[in-house]
Amino acid sequence: MQPESRQCSHTGMHDRLEPKYGNALVSDLVSNLVTSIESDQDLIRKVLEGNQRAYEFLIARYQDAVAKFIWRLIPQSEDREEVCQDVFVKVYLNLSKFRFDSKFSTWLYRIAWRTALTSLRRKQLPLDELGMDIESGDRSLEAVSDDERLHRIVDAEIRKLKLDERSIITLFHLQDVTIEEISKIVGKPEGTIKSILHRVRQKLRVRLVALRPEPRVSEGVA
Numbered sequence: 001m002q003p004e005s006r007q008c009s010h011t012g013m014h015d016r017l018e019p020k021y022g023n024a025l026v027s028d029l030v031s032n033l034v035t036s037i038e039s040d041q042d043l044i045r046k047v048l049e050g051n052q053r054a055y056e057f058l059i060a061r062y063q064d065a066v067a068k069f070i071w072r073l074i075p076q077s078e079d080r081e082e083v084c085q086d087v088f089v090k091v092y093l094n095l096s097k098f099r100f101d102s103k104f105s106t107w108l109y110r111i112a113w114r115t116a117l118t119s120l121r122r123k124q125l126p127l128d129e130l131g132m133d134i135e136s137g138d139r140s141l142e143a144v145s146d147d148e149r150l151h152r153i154v155d156a157e158i159r160k161l162k163l164d165e166r167s168i169i170t171l172f173h174l175q176d177v178t179i180e181e182i183s184k185i186v187g188k189p190e191g192t193i194k195s196i197l198h199r200v201r202q203k204l205r206v207r208l209v210a211l212r213p214e215p216r217v218s219e220g221v222a
Helices: 019-036 040-048 052-073 077-097 104-122 146-158 163-174 179-186 190-211
Strands: none
Touching: 040 052, 040 077, 040 104, 052 077, 052 104, 052 163, 077 104, 104 163, 104 179, 146 163, 146 190, 163 179, 163 190, 179 190
């Protein structure tokens, strides 16, 4: 049997929903709107009370950010989805341990960081030297615009950094996480985070200057 459709039908008189559908739809829309603007802490309280929809909104709010973070830490593309799934399973199972006096995003990134490290150790990859090669399949740099070319070069250079450098530069510059929060996520002092950021900026600057194309010499100029 086909599931009953909840789409509006044109009757030739007035386009309308049947009352039982209309009331349910309005209720869902209002509930979704209210839930979407609630704070992380309010959503967490609802999840702990058994509200599954609140958890879905909480995950939807952060799944893209976590995926981008994991994408830069895990070198094998086939492992990234598994790590992301592990992160959100751990979030669900440990949500009762969340301390409401801290930011949920910091707690979440901490779990993502540890889960990524666990995955890398399980595969016995050298964490201190772990870099990521440029994946095959990218279009030739000559075939893209200057802005896109620069973006691809910067992205490729970031992916060659050591794991801790890549994690910190990603959180700070691409995820807009504060130095204080990064310190809590990766378990390093704030001064160390600042030093790593400075060192990575210098390293990227040197690499980008080396990759900068030589200016073209106009024909006929001696």
